[in-house]
Amino acid sequence: MGELVSGSSGSQRVPLRTVDVARESGYSVQQVRDLERLGVIPPAGRSSNGYRSYTPLHVHALRAYRGLAGAVGPVAARQLLAELRTETLAEAAAAINAAHVRLAGEREETLRAQQALRVIRAEADTTGFEQERDAMTITELAAALGVRPSTLRFWEQEGLVSPERVTSLRARRYGGSAIGAARIVVALRGTGYGIPAVREIMASLNRLDGLDEAQHILRQRLDQIAGRTVALLRAGADLAAVVTSAQEPTLT
Known part of the structure; x- marks a missing residue:
């Protein structure tokens, strides 16, 4: 040059x-x-x-x-x-x-999705992951994930994330397993998977091959984020x- x-x-x-x-x-x-x-x-x-x-x-x-x-x-x-x-x-x-902060946030969210998968694999979501202190309202969870509450409602309609419903007003409340599922959905959507593909993956998480597939996708996402970070650097x-x-x- x-x-x-x-x-x-x-x-x-x-x-x-x-x-x-x-x-x-x-x-x-x-x-x-x-x-x-x-x-x-x-x-x-x-x-x-x-x-x-x-x-x-x-x-x-x-x-x-x-x-x-x-x-x-x-x-x-x-x-x-x-x-x-x-x-x-x-x-x-x-x-x-x-721009650097956004990439770091995407990486952190993907790591949290991986952790949720590890919890599912260890079948631990009923032994502490579901404790009341971990529950979130729809507004709290949306803020934690960086999405709109309407997005969480849409995911609920599509069968991707199932909140608990409490109080006489039937307000949505998300327990530990629902929070973990939402983190996985965020990561999968960020990787470019459409709703039908995400629904299929989420439905397969009770099978070992489904867990392996999701873990592979998340590892790929981390690699993509690393590549994008290097490009920015x-x-x-x-x-x-x-x-x-x-x-x-x-x-x-």
């Missing part, structure tokens, strides 16, 4: 052609144009002969997008990059940190260049 201008500001502007940016960023020429059209990078300048003229900061933005897209998805990555170019340094740093230096450039004049 060619040498990019060093320094966080990108103030030393070296005109780059589309082919140069493609070579430095790892994208094709057409992809560079498409990503410019989508707003991943600011519009290129124009040289005296009318050709696109880029700067090293465009390359940083494209590299940052590659890592972000791998970590949070292409749509969220485009939105975040657009925000980073207009926010203060503190706001931009907080937004990037939030790899984007670090390029993200820093994009963030610091927002404090200075625009690229064009």
Whole structure:
């Protein structure tokens, strides 16, 4: 790869052609144009002969997008990059940190789902896992899982999670096994499994092969989260260049 201008500001502007940016960023020429059209990078300048003229900061933005897209998805990555170019340094740093926090939260929730599976495998949900102190209301459980109460109601309708019902108002209350089931459902849905597939897996948890399948899925999810975390880490230096450039004049 060619040498990019060093320094966080990108103030030393070296005109780059589309082919140069493609070579430095790892994208094709057409992809560079498409990503410019989508707003991943600011519009290129124009040289005296009318050709696109880029700067090293465009390359940083494209590299940052590659890592972000791998970590949070292409749509969220485009939105975040657009925000980073207009926010203060503190706001931009907080937004990037939030992406790390979300990944850490997904990992923690998957580990909790694994623990729930271990409890089921040990047939321990009736010997302490169901104690009253572990029970949650629908609002508490939704907050703990990072989903809406309506999502839990929908899962109940679909036969994925079965709460207990108490009080004269028949308010939902989730015991230990229901909480564990909900954590497993969250992890499976986060892995991309549709409702029918999740229903089948949850129904199979009373069988050893069903437990093994669910455990395999959760291990795969942990591997995916690890890969996404590494992608975000790899984007670090390029993200820093994009963030610091927002404090200075625009690229064009």
